[in-house]
Amino acid sequence: MSRFKKLPCSFYLRPTLTVAKELLGKYLVRKLGGKLLVGKIVEVEAYLGQKDPASHAYRGKTKRNEVMFWKGGHLYVYFTYGMHFCANVVTREKGVSEAVLIRAVEPIEGIEIMRENREFTRDDWDYWNLANGPAKLCEAFGIQREQNGIDLLGDEIFIASGGTVPKSLIGSSTRIGIKSATDKRWRFFVEGNKFVSRKRSS
DNA sequence: TAGTTGATCGTCT
DNA sequence: GACGATCAACTAA
Numbered sequence: 001m002s003r004f005k006k007l008p009c010s011f012y013l014r015p016t017l018t019v020a021k022e023l024l025g026k027y028l029v030r031k032l033g034g035k036l037l038v039g040k041i042v043e044v045e046a047y048l049g050q051k052d053p054a055s056h057a058y059r060g061k062t063k064r065n066e067v068m069f070w071k072g073g074h075l076y077v078y079f080t081y082g083m084h085f086c087a088n089v090v091t092r093e094k095g096v097s098e099a100v101l102i103r104a105v106e107p108i109e110g111i112e113i114m115r116e117n118r119e120f121t122r123d124d125w126d127y128w129n130l131a132n133g134p135a136k137l138c139e140a141f142g143i144q145r146e147q148n149g150i151d152l153l154g155d156e157i158f159i160a161s162g163g164t165v166p167k168s169l170i171g172s173s174t175r176i177g178i179k180s181a182t183d184k185r186w187r188f189f190v191e192g193n194k195f196v197s198r199k200r201s202s
Numbered sequence: 203t204a205g206t207t208g209a210t211c212g213t214c215t
Numbered sequence: 216g217a218c219g220a221t222c223a224a225c226t227a228a
Binding site for chain 3: 054056103
Binding site: 059062063064078079080081082083 | 209210211212213214
């Protein structure tokens with residue numbers, strides 16, 4: 001799959017807000033059972049560790065958020081609400097607990113596999129609904145607890161270069177589902193893209 | 203169509 | 216013992 005070129009480690013070592021914006025338009029690639037799942041990233045949120053009251057790492061390192069302190073280029077997967085997983089890309093150098101939450105992707109390849117993973121049965125659910133939310137994305141891509149701490153420079157899961165979204169098309173807003181730090185507009189998404197979460201269908 | 207709530211459990215206080 | 220970086224179903228208007 002030379003079409004999908006893995007991003008180098010250096011991509012993840014830059015400032016988190018920069019990485020967050022540049023992740024838009026890139027491809028999330030997941031190898032699962034010999035099949036390839038690919039989605040274009042259209043929505044992310046930045047979590048700036050100790051500077052950010054909404055971050056898991058705000059109060060310091062714990063067993064749960066340990067991966068956020070690792071070197072950029074790892075995957076931090078956490079379990080929440082008793083039933084959901086969310087995937088983050090760890091950024092910056094080792095010891096800095098910053099990460100980017102991947103909130104939504106546009107399915108590109110392996111759509112049938114994603115359908116199976118999400119157990120789609122209803123015909124009126126179209127594919128734009130497969131991964132337009134952090135927990136749905138993880139379900140569709142088969143990302144669970146075992147993928148916590150995985151190396152994004154490996155072959156199982158990685159981010160591949162793709163189009164870069166022009167600044168004029170990057171929208172920002174407050175982050176979703178959190179109650180603190182609502183003055184930080186660290187959610188970024190592709191303006192007008194129908195695969196972004198929290199958009200009503202019509 | 204907008205607002206509210208139940209499901210469900212690992213992690214932290 | 217309480218709550219959460221969520222989702223989807225349900226209720227009211």
